[in-house]
Amino acid sequence: xxxxxxxxxxxxxxxxxxxxxxxxxxxxxxxxxxxxxxxxxxxxxxxxxxxxxxxxxxxxxxxxxxxxxxxxxxxxxxxxxxxxxxxxxxxxxxxxxxxxxxxxxxxxxxxxxxxxxxxxxxxxxxxxxxxxxxxxxxxxxxxxxxxxxxxxxxxxxxxxxxxxxxxxxxxxxxxxxxxxxxxxxxxxxxxxxxxxxxxxxxxxxxxxxxxxxxxxxxxxxxxxxxxxxxxxxxxxxxxxxxxxxxxxxxxxxxxxxxxxxxxxxxxxxxxxxxxxxxxxxxxxxxxxxxxxxxxxxxxxxxxxxxxxxxxxxxxxxxxxxxxxxxxxxxxxxxxxxxxxxxxxxxxxxxxxxxxxxxxxxxx
Amino acid sequence: xxxxxxxxxxxxxxxxxxxxxxxxxxxxxxxxxxxxxxxxxxxxxxxxxxxxxxxxxxxxxxxxxxxxxxxxxxxxxxxxxxxxxxxxxxxxxxxxxxxxxxxxxxxxxxxxxxxxxxxxxxxxxxxxxxxxxxxxxxxxxxxxxxxxxxxxxxxxxxxxxxxxxxxxxxxxxxxxxxxxxxxxxxxxxxxxxxxxxxxxxxxxxxxxxxxxxxxxxxxxxxxxx
Numbered sequence: 001x002x003x004x005x006x007x008x009x010x011x012x013x014x015x016x017x018x019x020x021x022x023x024x025x026x027x028x029x030x031x032x033x034x035x036x037x038x039x040x041x042x043x044x045x046x047x048x049x050x051x052x053x054x055x056x057x058x059x060x061x062x063x064x065x066x067x068x069x070x071x072x073x074x075x076x077x078x079x080x081x082x083x084x085x086x087x088x089x090x091x092x093x094x095x096x097x098x099x100x101x102x103x104x105x106x107x108x109x110x111x112x113x114x115x116x117x118x119x120x121x122x123x124x125x126x127x128x129x130x131x132x133x134x135x136x137x138x139x140x141x142x143x144x145x146x147x148x149x150x151x152x153x154x155x156x157x158x159x160x161x162x163x164x165x166x167x168x169x170x171x172x173x174x175x176x177x178x179x180x181x182x183x184x185x186x187x188x189x190x191x192x193x194x195x196x197x198x199x200x201x202x203x204x205x206x207x208x209x210x211x212x213x214x215x216x217x218x219x220x221x222x223x224x225x226x227x228x229x230x231x232x233x234x235x236x237x238x239x240x241x242x243x244x245x246x247x248x249x250x251x252x253x254x255x256x257x258x259x260x261x262x263x264x265x266x267x268x269x270x271x272x273x274x275x276x277x278x279x280x281x282x283x284x285x286x287x288x289x290x291x292x293x294x295x296x297x298x299x300x301x302x303x304x305x306x307x308x309x310x311x312x313x314x315x316x317x318x319x320x321x322x323x324x325x326x327x328x329x330x331x332x333x334x335x336x337x338x339x340x341x342x343x344x345x346x347x348x349x350x351x352x353x354x355x356x357x358x359x360x361x362x363x
Numbered sequence: 364x365x366x367x368x369x370x371x372x373x374x375x376x377x378x379x380x381x382x383x384x385x386x387x388x389x390x391x392x393x394x395x396x397x398x399x400x401x402x403x404x405x406x407x408x409x410x411x412x413x414x415x416x417x418x419x420x421x422x423x424x425x426x427x428x429x430x431x432x433x434x435x436x437x438x439x440x441x442x443x444x445x446x447x448x449x450x451x452x453x454x455x456x457x458x459x460x461x462x463x464x465x466x467x468x469x470x471x472x473x474x475x476x477x478x479x480x481x482x483x484x485x486x487x488x489x490x491x492x493x494x495x496x497x498x499x500x501x502x503x504x505x506x507x508x509x510x511x512x513x514x515x516x517x518x519x520x521x522x523x524x525x526x527x528x529x530x531x532x533x534x535x536x537x538x539x540x541x542x543x544x545x546x547x548x549x550x551x552x553x554x555x556x557x558x559x560x561x562x563x564x565x566x567x568x569x570x571x572x573x574x575x576x577x578x579x580x581x582x583x584x585x586x587x588x
Binding site for chain 2: 046047048071072073074076077078079081083085086087088089098099102103106143144147
């Protein structure tokens with residue numbers, strides 16, 4: 001299903017203006033810093049911002065244009081709010097049934113599979129007021145699913161949770177598109193959540209569309225640094241597990257035809273992984289150094305150098321072959337000393353990597 | 364000591380019941396509108412609704428007498444439709460009481476609806492609930508303290524009214540002779556024994572009602588004027 005947006009919304013001193021069309025499949029991350037307009041855009045899609053003008057179209061259904069405004073309850077859009085918004089006058093089962101009654105016959109999702117997928121059985125008789133933050137969000141997600149939406153919108157559902165609860169809830173969310181055949185738009189300002197969950201990404205900054213496309217492609221672009229913040233900036237590359245070194249406890253990988261290794265993890269040989277490599281963890285050498293502790297060295301070409309005038313730093317975009325890219329954050333002094341220029345062959349030294357256990361869908 | 368004539372008490376209870384029901388029907392949409400609208404004219408409607416709190420009952424009664432009498436437009440229409448007048452009748456009393464007690468229903472309801480806020484209503488809409496559906500199954504149960512307070516206060520306030528009844532209803536046994544009017548007359552005719560009984564009933568009743576309201580609302584303060 002294609003979601004087409006061409007909308008404008010002016011709120012006090014802030015204007016959201018987005019014209020973009022994308023295929024809503026799997027999980028699409030709506031990404032940007034706080035105040036970039038992510039939640040507002042999500043509310044526009046859901047029909048909760050009546051002041052928005054322009055056009056919203058999902059598949060063949062026009063949800064909004066100059067003549068029509070389909071009210072939220074007729075759009076078939078599920079919305080998981082940051083603060084869960086459970087109905088306090090009902091218990092957990094009551095909240096779920098509220099949605100199930102109204103979603104009956106609108107789609108294939110029924111009570112038992114939802115309760116099972118989200119582990120809600122033990123919570124059903126509980127009062128809403130006594131639930132923990134993570135439990136509230138699980139109930140909220142289940143409730144939304146039971147309304148049988150055709151599009152699921154999630155507004156930073158993990159923002160209010162601590163790290164442990166977050167990592168417990170992430171797998172539930174990752175499973176949603178496949179388990180219930182439902183496209184998801186997921187608002188977040190966390191790169192980690194983007195790389196763990198999303199197939200594609202839409203980046204907003206100051207109410208404007210900044211970039212959109214496949215996660216790996218978009219994150220490789222230098223200008224996204226502004227939206228993600230320097231500390232978080234990095235890329236996602238695809239890797240295949242090629243072997244294991246039981247003695248040194250390492251897992252061997254193939255990235256763009258070049259060998260890499262990382263601390264051993266429980267992954268099968270042949271599995272596809274997503275590696276997240278932060279720009280600040282990548283150094284550059286002109287030739288392969290000897291007698292250093294760094295094990296991961298990739299041959300690369302320089303594609304782009306962006307010097308940050310007000311700071312000591314520069315960001316360098318590297319091509320490591322196979323359509324994969326790396327970003328390195330180094331000092332401007334190093335750029336000058338090494339005489340780095342576009343097209344120069346270099347070696348990328350990678351200090352550490354993070355990876356996502358979730359296997360990539362076969363493209 | 365003879366048993367006092369309790370019919371004024373029953374008349375008051377009847378009047379209060381009918382008035383409260385009528386106010387529930389009128390006051391609920393009005394309170395919802397006041398709680399949710401962002402229209403500029405809202406303040407005017409709010410002020411009009413609160414007017415009976417500050418106006419002397421005699422002023423209100425005087426205007427009602429003018430607007431409800433059979434020679435007025437409204438009173439005339441009512442007489443043509445029902446064959447009875449609105450002044451010095453039970454129907455007229457209900458109308459007058461409803462106007463006089465309006466803020467006691469609308470203000471607790473409005474506070475209740477405002478406490479519900481937009482959050483749960485948006486959640487309901489995202490779960491395919493229409494506005495009316497969300498109102499009855501989300502807003503009303505969440506605002507139930509507001510409803511309880513509004514109902515109890517409207518009922519009690521109607522039981523205790525005097526000035527408006529005197530102006531619009533007069534003192535017709537079985538028709539408009541409510542408990543406060545009966546006490547007034549008993550005092551006028553120096554029948555203190557009877558006045559004592561009815562007064563004591565009203566005193567205990569009023570105290571019980573207020574106790575009930577404050578117990579129910581310890582955690583949710585209600586604006587009553």
